[in-house]
Amino acid sequence: MEEDIHDFIHYCQVEKGLSDNTLRSYNRDLTQYIKFLTAQNIKEVSEIDRTHILQYLYELKDSGRSASTLARNISSLRAFHQFLLREQRSTKDPSELIEIPRGEKKLPDILTPKEVEKLLEAADGVNSFDRRNKAMLELMYATGLRVSELCSLEKGDIHLQMGFVHCTGKGSKERIVPLGKIAGEAIERYIHKARPQLMKNRKHDILFVNHLGTGLSRQGFWKILKKSAVKAGLGKKLTPHTLRHSFATHLLENGADLRAVQEMLGHSDISTTQIYTHVSTHKLKDVYHHYHPRA
Incomplete structure (x- = not known):
């Protein structure tokens, strides 16, 4: 079954062009899944049925995994079993009737415009590292790029005179x-x-580089962000996605069109972008309850 996973990952990479992060998630989820099946004396994919999948999911749930982790695992299993069925390595899809749990969507953490200003001011400086850090943070907030997109940018992707960035997102x-x-x-x-x-x-041609002159990693940028947040005196736990969330929320709060924000974020489904409208509504409610005399 390990060979089936290898072939599936190769198919997702070559045929579907999925991102490295997605491929790693698939590989991690499926390796754990196969390990469970092996412990159940399942040696061939044709032996897997719906009961085995349910037992596996119950085991994940009992170990304290969140609803979002369960949902991701089910998506991985579905994609894998659909591949096996399509490639005629199996005559059935035992994951077909497994429902994905609907967990409550958590509102993303964001910074206020004033907090963003503090963060960006904290990155000011005149040495090479300061200028790099300042450029990266300004670019993240200005464009809402994912950190993986930021780190993979090349010099030719930045068009300063025309005022735009060309980036490659999920699924190429x-x-x-x-x-x-x-x-x-x-x-x-x-x-x-x-x-x-x-x-x-x-x-x-990699745009942002580390002290060795090679491309800066996502972990490297995360360290830069955390260091700048401490220097700015922000009492919030920031992630690279915090700037992306703030970018989208501030645009919508100032009247930007939802479809335009969807396009800028690179969301394939507008329902993903709509989470930011909930953030804006949440802020409006706070304002109402604070200022209305009979709220």
């Missing part, structure tokens, strides 16, 4: 995102005054 989908003047200026300073020093004579 490309999109164009507008770039504001302030972020553009920070990036220009980084490219001309900092990047050449950080490159250490290396030859490549």
Whole structure:
């Protein structure tokens, strides 16, 4: 069954063009699933039935896994079994009637505009690392890019004079995102005054680099963000997605069209973008209850 997983992951990578993060999730979920089946003396995919899947899910639930983790596992199993059926490695799809649990959607953590300003001011500085960090944070808030998209940007993806960024998102989908003047200026300073020093004579086009002159990792950016948050005196636990959430929420609060925000975020389904309308509504309720005399 390990070979089936290998072939499935290869299919998802080559045929469907899924992101590395999705591939890793599939591989992790399915490896755990096969380990459970092996313990049940299941040796062939043709032996798997709905009962085995339910037993596996109950085991995950009993171990304290969240509804979102269960839902992700079910999605992984469904995709895997549909692949086996399509490739005629199995005559049935035992996951077909398994329902995905509907957990309550958690509202994303965001920063207020004033907190964003503090964060960006905390990144000010004149050395090469300061200029790089400032450019990255300004770019994240200005465009709402995912951290993986940010770290994979190349110099040619930034069009400063025309004011836009070209990025490649999930499933290798490309999109164009507008770039504001302030972020553009920070990036220009980084490219001309900092990047050449950080490159250490290396030859490549990755935009943001580390102290070795190679591409900065997602974990590297996370450390930069946390350090800037501490310096800014923000008492919130920030993740790279916090800036993305703040970008979308602030746009909608200021009257941006939901479809336009969906396009900029690279969401394939507008229902994913609609979570930010709930954040805006939540803020309106706070204002109402605070100021209305009979609230």
